[in-house]
Amino acid sequence: MLEKFVDALPIPTTKQPSRTIDGVPMYEVTMKEAHVHIHRDLPPTRIWGYDGQFPGPTFHANTGEPVCVLWKNKLPPTHFLPIDFTVHGAEKSQPEVRTVVHLHGGVTEDWSDGYPEAWFTRDFKQVGSYFSQPTYMYPNIQKATNLWYHDHAMGITRLNIYAGLFGMYIIHDDEERSHLLPTGYYDIPLILCDRSFHEDGSLYYPSQSEKPVKDVNPSVIPDFFGDTIVVNGKAWPYLQVEPRRYRFRVLNGSNARFYKMSLSNGHSFIIIGTDQGLVRTPIETSSILLAPAERVDVIIDFSSYEGESIILLNDAAAPFPQGGQPDRKTTGTIMQFRVGTTPTIGYKEPLPYILTTIPMLNEQEASCRRNLTLSMRPDQYGRNIHLLDDRLWTEPISEKACLGSIEVWTLINLSKATHPIHLHLVQFQILDRQPFDREVYEKDGTITRTGPRRGPERIEQGWKDTVRANPGEVTRIIMQFGPFTGLYVWHCHILEHEDYEMMRPYVVVIQ
Template sequence: MLKKFVDPLPIMESIRPTDHIHNVPFYEVRMRETFQKLHRDLPPTKVWGYNGQYPGPTFHVWRHLPVHVLWKNELPERHFLPIDTTVHGAEKDKPEVRTVVHLHGGVTPDTSDGYPEAWFTRDFQKVGHHFTNRLYTYPNHQPATNLWYHDHAMGITRLNIYAGLAGMYIIHDREEIRLNLPCGRFDIPLIIQDRSFYKDGRLFYPQEPDKPATVPHPSVAPEFFGDTILVNGKVWPYVHVEPRRYRFRILNGSNTRFYRFSLSNGASFIQIGTDQGLLETPILVPSLVLAPAERADVIVDFSTCYGESIVLRNDYETQGKKPDPETTGSVIQFRVIDSLASQDESSIPVRLAHVPKLNHYREFRTLRLNMREDSFGRNIHLLDDRLWSDPISETPKLGQTEIWNLINETQATHPIHLHLVRFQIFDRQPFDRDVFEKEGRIVPTGPRVPPALNERGWKDTVRARPGEITRIIIPFSPYPGLFVWHCHILEHEDYEMMRPYIVIR
């Protein structure tokens, strides 16, 4: 077992524009294969990274100031992780290595959204979809928030992100700066992921699920849980902190794993933001649940902890079991041993941002989260019982607001993500699954429950729990066009739990 807390936490470097086009900053990002030390006792690991870094460099941009990004694929022609060619979009006639970048949570036109079929190969030799353009423009017309960018190629997203293609994208604005939150080196992004390794340092990813020999080889796995936790690309790192307030922008970048974070000294997090920006008021939370792709903006106050070593723990049950405190139950160690370099003049305002509560809507859709078996006896997770290739069924109108009722018939919690839009959670309600499966009727078995206090902000990914109706209210703006919605468990997303939708004028 790899020893914990022997490597310092890396801080991803900030990317700088290489030029300007008509006064708009221009960035060039190259996807490259490299070898990187992920733990003191591991040989260098082969990874794929943006600009040859895993995780990729952090973008710091400003609200209403657009940027251009030229994404370049300079990866090898062969993948180093197992590809199941029976998965739609990853067939044998497709190139093994394909990439397309999605700015997760970005309010962007469809031409810059990273549509899964808009992939391109090394040196842009092949185009997968007519919307493809390596040069993407991100308008940044949204409040200060923590987004992330990652690969989204059809049928191999789980492999490309696992290989290392992910990074942070932070939007700043004047309103947030005025709040006087912890900043500079006291403001730290944390990308949390799980991985497994061979002894020689290679990444391990399963070749097939625990199924009979009738399944293809390699075969897509129904889920993936690594046995080590990485933060910013290091296995179980530590970080020296001063006895003062710190801001941590936390991203769950794992394929499948959910986390319930807590601090070993019993202190609470002060949550100030969620996926799409600041909450109205700070919320004190003793523990924090994040599904894949969810983000949380939190402040931790170390001012009374001098001399302590505090561990960020995870106790979310996976497959019915609590994580081992010696492995996946530990995340990172905070060592409060640095002296206070200067007076902590940051503050935590009582009021952070205005979050108008959405109540009015024009359309009401009921959409199932369900599953069935494929021809090999493997489970396919589906959205409204439809495959990716089925005709488009969701066509919201530009400028209108809809409520989507997500009816989860499965045994799993699905983090549902919609491209383009931000939304609010309306409520959740348990229902009788037996009646629904037999008669198609929705019979509630309990009251509607409003979202938790720290979910009452703008979201782009929502946990739809099993046996519940999860209602979200969504304004469809500001761009028309072709987008997608999907489960952000990457193994589900790659194997049919993703659907296109069109915003029509």
């Protein structure tokens, strides 16, 4: 077992533009193989990273100021993780190593969105079937928020992200700056993920599930849970902090693991933001649940804990919510904060009561209401395929939204797991959740509600791009489609589910 809290938390580098074209900053990012030290006692680990970093460099952008990014693939021609060639999009007829970049939560035109079949290979020698190009435009027409970028190649997303192809993208604006929140050294991204390692330091990813699949090897697995928690590229790191307020922008970058975070001394977090920016008013809470791809923006005030060591804990079941509890010796621990004794100058005045305004979408203005199931069925090898609306990726597009229209989607979870559902392009609001009778629904398609309707949790009352759809519940979300037309996707963000059919295309059209 690796010793905890022996490596200092690294801070991802800030990406700088290489040049400016007609006033627009131009960035160049190279995907390449590298070897990095993830723990003091591990040999260097082979990763694939943006600019060879794990995680990739952090982008800082401003609202209303567009940027261009040239994504350059310089990866080896063969993958070092096990590819299942029976997965759609990863057949032996396709190049083993393919990449395409998605800015998760970004409001972008479709040609810059990272459509899964818009992949490209090293030096752009081979391209996918949909508007493949290496240069993307990000207009940054959103309010201040914490986004992230990651690989999105059809059939191998789980492997490419696990190899290290992910990083943060932060948008700032004047409203955020006006609140005198912690900045600079006291404003820190925390990118959480779980990994497993061989003794030689190399990444371990299983080629089979616990019950091997006959006639398929390697085989896609139902979900992946590593035995080591990694933050900003270090296993169980520590952070030396001053006795003052800090701001942490937390991202769950794991394939499938949920995190229910708390502090070992019982101290509270102050939530100031969620997926798509600031919440209306600060929220005090003792625990925070994050599904894969969700983000939370929090303040932790260390001013009353001089000289103490505080551990950031995890108490989320794996799989969530029906799996076993994490072991405090391993996956139940995330990192450590070491609070110094030297007084420092920090903001002492209370946080503002109002952080932002959030206009609420009106359900009565919805022009379309869709009932969409989250379900499973066996494939030809007896493995479970996770499906959206009981449809495969290759079936005709069934979700066609008109530009500017408001829709309500009811997600009907017939499975036993919570699925973090992500929609590209749009921001949405959570209306409510309610338990229903699964047997009745499977018999005649009727939603028979069996309990009270619950509004969104306090942490979910802002704009979202990923929602936890719980088993045995209907989850309703509302969104307005735009500002762009084109071809996008929606999917589960458990990467093993996404890769094996739990993803569907949708299109936004002019009415």
